Amino acid sequence: MKLKAKLTAVAALAVVAATSATVASAENTLDVVKARGFLRCQVGSPSPGFYNLDADGNWYGLDVSMCQAVAAAIFGDKTKLQIQSVSTQARFTALANGESDMLSRTATWTETRDTQLGLDFVTPNFYDGQGFTVRKDSGITSALQLKGAKVCVTTGTTTELNLADFSRVNNLNISAVTFEDYNVRDNTFLNGGCDAVTTDKSALAGNLSSWPVPEDYIILPETISKEPLAPAVRQGDNQWEDIVRWSVFALINAEELGITQANVDDMRANSQDPRVRRMLGVEGNLNEGLGLSKDWAYNIIKAVGNYGEIYERYIGDGPQAIHIPRKGSLNALWTDGGLMYSPPFR
Amino acid sequence: MAIVKAERTPDRRPPVSEATVLGWLRKNLFSSVSNTLLTFVMLYIIYLTVGGAFKWGVLDATFIADNRRECYDNSLTGACWAGVIHWLNNIFYGRYPRTEIWRINLGGVLLALWMAPLWISRVKGKFLVGVSVVVFYPFLAGYLFSGGEKGLFMQIMVASALVAFAVNMANMLAGLFSRQGLGTFALRVLGQDKATGKTQRNVLLVLIAIAFGAAFFWQMSWTIQSVVWTKWGGLFLTLVISGIGIALSLPGGILLALGRRSKLPIVRVLSTGFIEIFRSVPLITVLFMATTMFPLFMPEGFVLNKLVQVIIAVVLFNACYMAETVRAGLQAIPKEQFEGAHTIGLGYWGTMGLIIMPQALKHMIPNIVGSFIGLLKDTTLVSIIGLFDLLGMLRSISKDVPWMGLHKEPLIFGAILFFIMCSSMSKYSRHLEVKLSAGRKR
Structure with a gap:
């Protein structure tokens, strides 16, 4: 009897200990990350413009910069970061089981994912959409002219489903030619195996620039799907979600206020604009709710620049960029007619 | 009357079809x-x-x-x-810090030197050389590759590995120049070769203890920068995974095969079940299981190194295949061999270790090496779960913006590398077969 009671007590204690440990670690990602000393940020297998390796083995790209921004916000040092490359199949599991602190990979924000997978998307950092590339000499200038066409597409993604939807809605009778690997898909298209190739427009532009004669091909104007790409975090830790969300907003807001990597020191020292002073931590206490130091936003801009700079470096026009013009696209600032809009920092 | 021709017939030229x-x-x-x-x-x-x-x-x-x-x-x-060419460092060493690449190279050179005595016929004590490679080299190489602070256990193992390596090298030199084992050689130098067995043993133990002390004090001041495993990659990672897989799957397979043929029902059932479960599942499933499902069963926040998970999965998977290969070899040994061994009074391990296994393993060489080659090629599957092994690195070249879409050339380069590795393995296995069956060529 006594032994049994003892055993029950021990078991109960173990359960309590286990659950409280779980709750504690689930609630305080920030503390866990700080104690560990670096941020674990998940990307996918390399994807041009967003996350890829250079010849020296360093990660670079738009989404990698998001990881660096969050690391800079927490530690004031963008190198306190471990980039994890996780396969598409395992991406949400790896976030759920605590292997990754955040997910910054070209994942589309959809209702199902947001509501059913135990994760929260913070805010889009890139608006993509599916499009078509065709040969210029085919005379096709609109996706609606693709009646009965053979279209090359990678399998197993929403891309394939979007194509089927588009074909059905417009009664186009498109036949899809599917591939596992996008290099093979593009090769088939280049060798005349299909009339058009479809994928997200950012990838279309990037791939096109790598073809032997890019001038022979055009990207059709239609966008047949909405792909808001957003970083995501585990559900249930609101402070952590806020940190990641406002790190992205800081990048966008900095661009709007004209704060760049080059002038951020000067702005902090000399700017009289209260919006700038508040954001860079000269006055006010914006940092308190986040649990970060006063200069968190300053650290972000100092480390990676503002959103516009990051975009130009990896997507727009730099030597490492995939050459997608920003002007007039959804990714321009709201002041330029785009969708990039940050709530006020106050 | 003689019909024997007295003079020699002049040589005829060989037929045209053979000579030109x-x-x-x-x-x-x-x-x-x-x-x-x-x-x-x-x-x-x-x-x-x-x-x-x-x-x-x-x-x-x-x-x-x-x-x-x-x-x-x-x-x-x-x-x-x-x-x-631009990506060669990535292809061979992965994301390993460029200033630390010498450590990988040194690790490779050490292994080659350590194994060299196995191929030199004059060197004595080959069995000990082989054992010391398997027991000590992993610790030395493990520290070389990952660096950082050493715990006490690691300090002891690193020091032992250094001693083992030094002894091994000295033994090789002793063998090369005086055709003796190192022990005999050292005793002769010290003038103790006529002493009693006990004195000789003590002298050798003292020598080893001195060497160990020296190595231990030296390694206390030896620290190298820590390199986290996520930076490992390329051919280096492929060789680490397949090397450990090869080194552990053979002994694991032998144990499982013996277990499956055991007379003890529990051992037999467990071994059989284990083998059949792993053999009926594809490797990629085992890998996914090990890397994504396994952490879910662990307490939250507990993250086991993914590389270790992958290596465990690869070892278990291949040990099961190896077990069946070994079992096939065991079954080819006639019953009289067992009976003969029992007659001269050998127990189970004596029978297996001295009589059965040496014969069986010899027959199994082609199959074993076949499994090894398969293992080496199978490790490319880890690129699917996000490790940048050789294949993962080769595929990443086509995603690097300056080289976007470049995928044929890297894959051809990889094919050449794999061809070199696999064909040299099979070439060596054929050499082994010939050497081991010198007595009875078939």
Whole structure:
């Protein structure tokens, strides 16, 4: 009897200990990350413009910069970061089981994912959409002219489903030619195996620039799907979600206020604009709710620049960029007619 | 009347078909009209394929360029090897810090030196050499590759590994120059070769203790920068995974095979179940299971190194295949061998270790090496779960912006690397077969 009671007590204690440990670690990602000393940020297998390796083995790209921004916000040092490359199949599991602190990979924000997978998307950092590339000499200038066409597409993604939807809605009778690997898909298209190739427009532009004669091909104007790409975090830790969300907003807001990597020191020292002073931590206490130091936003801009700079470096026009013009696209600032809009920092 | 010819018949010239190139050609390639036709058709096909490959890969190829556009500007139809050349460090060493690459190279050189005595016939004590490689080298290499602070256990193992390596090298030199084992040689130098066995043993133990002390004090001041496993990659990672897989799957397989043939029901059932479960599941499933499902069963926040998970999965998977190979070898040994061993009073392990296994393993060499080659190639699957092994790195080249879309050249380069590794393994296995069955060629 006594032994049994003892055993029950021990078991109960173990359960309590286990659950409280779980709750504690689930609630305080920030503390866990700080104690560990670096941020674990998940990307996918390399994807041009967003996350890829250079010849020296360093990660670079738009989404990698998001990881660096969050690391800079927490530690004031963008190198306190471990980039994890996780396969598409395992991406949400790896976030759920605590292997990754955040997910910054070209994942589309959809209702199902947001509501059913135990994760929260913070805010889009890139608006993509599916499009078509065709040969210029085919005379096709609109996706609606693709009646009965053979279209090359990678399998197993929403891309394939979007194509089927588009074909059905417009009664186009498109036949899809599917591939596992996008290099093979593009090769088939280049060798005349299909009339058009479809994928997200950012990838279309990037791939096109790598073809032997890019001038022979055009990207059709239609966008047949909405792909808001957003970083995501585990559900249930609101402070952590806020940190990641406002790190992205800081990048966008900095661009709007004209704060760049080059002038951020000067702005902090000399700017009289209260919006700038508040954001860079000269006055006010914006940092308190986040649990970060006063200069968190300053650290972000100092480390990676503002959103516009990051975009130009990896997507727009730099030597490492995939050459997608920003002007007039959804990714321009709201002041330029785009969708990039940050709530006020106050 | 003699019909014996008195003088020697003059030597005749060998038939034309055997002696000259022209004769050989005529006999083998142009012996009839249809053969001649076939020869020309085949020559044309060879010209088309080899010629095309040569033109693409060498004549029209670009070797020096800063990005793919420059390759195109040079030639639209040739290969662009410049991308592969730019990425060589990534391909061989992964994301390992460029200033620390010497550690990987040193690890490779140490292994080669350590194993060298196994191929030199004059060196004594080959069995101990083999054991010391398996027992001590992993610790030394593990510290070389990952660095950082050493715990007490690691300090002891590193020091022991250093001693083992030094002893091994000295033994090799002793063997090369005086055809003796190191122990005999050292005793003779110290003038103790006539002493009693006990004194001799004590002298040797003291020598080893001194060496260990020296090594231990030296390694206390030896620290190298820590390199986290996520930076490991390329050919290096492939070799680490397959090397550990090969080293552990053979003993694991032997144990499982013995377990499956055991007379103890529990051991037998467990071994059989284990083997059958792993053999009926594809490797990729085991890998996914190990990396994504396993952490879910662990307490939250507990993250086991993914590389370790992968290596465990690879070892278990291959041990099961190895077990069946070994079992096949065991079954080929006639019953009289067991009975003979029992007759001279050997127990279970004596029978297995001294009589059965040496015979069985010899028969199994082609199959074992076949499994090893399969293992080496299977490790490329880890690129699917996000490790940048050789294949993962080769595929990443096509995603690096300056080299975007460059995928044929890296894969061909990888194919060449794999061909070299696999064919040298199978070549060595054939050499082993010949050497071990010298007594009875079949």
